[in-house]
Every structure is written in structure tokens, then in C-alpha cells.
Amino acid sequence: MPPADILRTLLSIEIPIIQAPMILQAPLVPLAAAVSNAGGMGSLGCAEMPVEELQQRISELRSATPKPFNLNFFLHQEPRYDPDLDLEIRNLIQPFYNKNGLDAPRDASSTDLETFNDDKLAILVEERPSMVSFHFGCPRRPVLDALHAVGIVTAATATTVREAIALQEAGVMIVVAQGWEAGGHRGSFASNFEDTGIGTLALVPQIVDAVDVPVIAAGGIGDGRAIAASRALGASGVWMGTAFLSCLEAPITALHRKALSSAGDEDTHLSRAFSGRPCRARQTPYSQHMARTRPRLQDFPLMYNYSGPLKSFGIDTDNLDFQFLLYGQAAALNREMTAAQLIEKLTSETATVIAQMGAWDRAV
């Protein structure tokens, strides 16, 4: 079976385009529903949702689409707060607080963002979404067994061959190969991804060679050209986040839309300064400052405590320099349209590109 058909069969979707889970200011239900309704697969980033909200969003999404969808969760370690670092980090950020008249956080030692747990698992087993995906780690065997037992397809992010093999060995059904170009948090869990950062074009074929499960390509996929390229590299489907950020259903501000519509290839960098984990985002004076000074930081997600006041200030004052705009290296290719129009466009572009290929061997 050709790779693209494997995914269609496994996920019961018409088009092997998965809208990557993202966490924005407002719920992504309308976007995810629109993508699923258009024949792709919509996703919700559920990592920050308390259990009650998770149940509510699933219910909203079910009302908005009868089609398959994906729910994504973080598998990060519980953070260890380092009190010795606290003053160092505050000193580094204080000038940014001062300049904008912001109060420094009182206490940065705790977080509401729980890692994946049994309560969330229980809801998934009950609700049975078509697919559950994980980021930042390898799910434990009992978790996978519980999900698979009720027919849920599982996926998880790998940023290296080593991680892909670990996921397959753990029993994960689909590997999402996340290349260096990808916006948002690196899914790395076993490799020093910050140093090596393998690009999508190099990563996908190496992971395809290393595992037997279907591989979905992620990172820098902006239009039909990159979808066709992902197919050539051996991917069974694509995972696109940034491209869907400009969809009319995406709950982003007018300022975000404007920023995306003028995005360039050099906008972003990889920074731990926002959350404590490496994350590709638009460069800001704050993230550049932290990149230059390269301080030791608190664990994910404790850094949000320090960066939070800057983010809130950016939102309140419509100042892009203080917002956390997570997007990838192909944002300049974004188009503003409905999700259904984008899926249609991507599908026809891909078909056109594939039809125009050939002429590479000497016989032609």
C-alpha cells in the first residue's frame, strides 16, 4: 500500500494532512472541526487543559464534526524548581519588567500545567477520539495498551532516529518526524536536539528507514510543494501547524495575522526563554537577550512564570515585541483563507507538483 494510503486506512481520513495541535489564546475547536470536516484531521492541543475543560472541548468538537480528530498531550517531566536560579533569572529579566512598568512574579516555583496523567487517560478511554498524540516523551506501555484497547490510534513526536526507534519499541503506532524548521516546541526527549537540530529533509528519510510504522513529516511544510516533497521522502502524511495559523477559523488577533502576513524566513529562532524548553518562535528583544546571555533556566513550564508578565503586556498593549509568536520557518508561505479552502488548495497544489515532476533521469 502506498504510504499515503496507509494513513488514510489507519485514521479513516480522506487527505493525509494533519493540522498540528497548537495552544493559542482561545480554543482551537472551530479550526480543528473545519480541518476534519474538509477531509484532513484536526487536532486540539490539550496539554494545558484541566480535566473538566478537556471533556468540554471534546464535546464541543464532537458537535462540530462527525469526522476523526486528534488530541495532543505533553509528556514532560514534573519540573524541579531551582531556588538558586531564581534570582539570576529575575536579574536578567528585571530590565524588561522595569522598562514596561511590570510587576515581577511573586513566586515562580509552581505550575498549573500538569503532565499527562491517569485522569486524562480515563477521559480518553471513555471518549475514544480517533487519535491521541504525545509530545516531549515516550508514552508508557500501560497508557498505550489502554488507548489501543479501545481502538485509539497513537502517535508521538521524534526529532531524531534514536527517538523514533524508542517510540516504535514502546508501541506507538505512528511517528511524527519533527524537523528543525517546525514552529513551536521541539518534541525532543532523548536527544540533545538543541545542538544537532536535524532538518526535515534529512530527518524524514532516516526515520522512515529506521522504523516500520508510518511516519508523518513535520516542520517547514508550507504548501503543496513541501507536501509533495514529504511524500518523496517517504512520509505517509504531513503535520502542518504554521500554515493553519492564518486560517480564518484560527483564534488569533488581528496583530498576529498582520505579523504572519509579513513573516519572513529569518524571523524565528529556537529559544528556551519562553517556557524553559526549546521552542521555535518569532525573535523578540527578550528572546534575543536570553539567547545572547544563555543563562541556565528553570525547567519547563516554570519559565512561563517569569516570561508571563511580558506576554500579558504584549497582548494588552498590542505589542508584538512582547508576545510569544510560535511559528515555523515557512510562515512566509501562509495564505489567509478558510481551513476548507486551504485543504483544497494544498491538495490541488500537491497533485499539480507531482504531475509536473519527472524529467530527472537521462532518458527523458
Add this chain to the structure above:
Amino acid sequence: MPPADILRTLLSIEIPIIQAPMILQAPLVPLAAAVSNAGGMGSLGCAEMPVEELQQRISELRSATPKPFNLNFFLHQEPRYDPDLDLEIRNLIQPFYNKNGLDAPRDASSTDLETFNDDKLAILVEERPSMVSFHFGCPRRPVLDALHAVGIVTAATATTVREAIALQEAGVMIVVAQGWEAGGHRGSFASNFEDTGIGTLALVPQIVDAVDVPVIAAGGIGDGRAIAASRALGASGVWMGTAFLSCLEAPITALHRKALSSAGDEDTHLSRAFSGRPCRARQTPYSQHMARTRPRLQDFPLMYNYSGPLKSFGIDTDNLDFQFLLYGQAAALNREMTAAQLIEKLTSETATVIAQMGAWDRAV
């Protein structure tokens, strides 16, 4: 005309695969000749050749192939030696010298590596190679005019859209879009490439959209899958270095061959520690140490003065930890065979991949 045919017509080659110029311990004439004879385009990295050697190598290459070939030159700025940095850098490296009983360099202030100049230009105008390519900069108009006047096709490396536009505006005929995955020196000249580092999959289509000249994809292209992917992204051809390093004609040591045959996706990182410019190479204890401490460094190529004793030690003692192995993120896909066999393999793989594509749109 389809992109692949544009390059064939412009360069008079049968297969739009360009062997990237590289600088190894011994001249690359046999490899370059074999690639050109097989229908691709062989290249010599001429940056470090004195004028007499340049003339000799061209003559050797002409004797070895009647086919088109490419000569590559560096357009780096003359380095400014910073005497204040000297002690800092020596202090950082001294432990590596001490541990291996090496003498520190006496004087690190000068270099034999000249940037491109009128003497070299005069030889090119006389010898008329099919193609001349530049790295680290944008050639001046009179240089391009002189080369174009005698029918030489010119190319230069861009690592961002901005650089590609600058090259086109200067009159360069072909842009080599070098992605983050590429082994060896980043060609960046206008952008802070170290921070942004755009992956090949994201970079190529954005450059294709931005310029009218043909674009050659470079970086992480290991086999026919990535060649087909490059074609999908809109590239007119591919520029492959690492893949040719394992060819039987490549003048590398048995130890290098062994290292390449067991290369992995996480082997390399980007480091200035070898030459003073960002360069993708196998990680070594020295380059990791320099990455961690992130010192200010002397300009390219003055850093070779400091790193040179370590490199020589590595070669003399067959110790990989001290050699400078420049390769890209797809080295794990390398195959050991003759250049002609590799060109044949790449061509047939690409054709097979393209033939198997399709099945992406809902109609199938």
C-alpha cells in the same frame, strides 16, 4: 521549460546533480572528473589553492574529463586579527594542547588563504571552466561581467531569501540554496545564519519564489528521495557534497571512511571553532568545549591557526576526535561506490520515487 531542463541547457550536463566543491587532504580531481564523466557536474574547491596550483588542477581536470566542471572560490573578507582575543583563545585551547603534548601556535595573526582576487579571475577568464561558483559572499559586478563575457556560468550560495535576492541583483546566474542540514561551511554573508539556520525544505521554495534565476538545492540531500523532494520544492538541480565523500574516488583516509559508514543523524553540529566561520562538522570534544564556552573568536580563517595543531595531531595519530570531519545531517545515507555508480543509483532512485508518487489527492 521544466526546472531540471533549464539547468541541463545552461550547463550542458545530462543529469542536474552537482558534486559540491570540497577541500580535503588531497586534490579532488579524480572525484570531480568521475562525476562529470558520469553526466553530472564535478567541482573543485579552489579557495585554498595558490595561483600556480589552481592552473595545475584545471589542467589535470581537463585531462581527466572532456565534460563541464565547476570551480569554487571563497569571497570572505580579509580577516582582522584581534590581539586582545589571542590570549583568551589560547587559554581555552591550551588544555587540549597540553593533554596531547602539542605545541601552541607561535603566531596566529596571518594566513595564506587568500580571498578571491584578480590573479585568480585572470586564470578563470583564460581557462574558461563551464561554471564558477562562489561561497561567503556576493561577487562584484566587474568579476561577473568578466566571467560572463567568456561564457562562464556563475553561481553563488544563499542561506536566506535576502541573500538570494542580493545574488540575483548582482547578476549571479544560479543561486545555490544552502539549507541548515548542509555539511561544511555556511555560505552566509548577509544574514545572521547561525541564529536562524533555515532548513532546506523551508528555504528552497521561498528562494524559488523570490528569484527568477534557477535554484539548486543544497543541504541534507542524501539519496534519490531527497533529490525528488528537491524537485518538488522547485529546485532545478541538487548540490551534494557529503554523499560523494564516500565515493571510492574521494581522497579520504580509511578512518574517515569508517566514520562515514557509521555516521548518524545526531553526529554533527554547527561550530565556529574550526575556522572562525560557522561550519557543520562532526562533533568533537574540542568543538563541544568551544560550543559550551561560546568564546569570541578570531575571524575566518585565522582560527585555523589555533585549531591546526589539533587537526594535525588527529591525522598523525588516526584519532577522529581531533580531525575536522565536515559532513551534513544525511551522512547516514551514504553509500560506498564509484562516483559513476552513485550517479546511476541516484538517478534511478529519483525516477523510481517520482514514479511511485501520486495518490495524494482525494480522487485517487
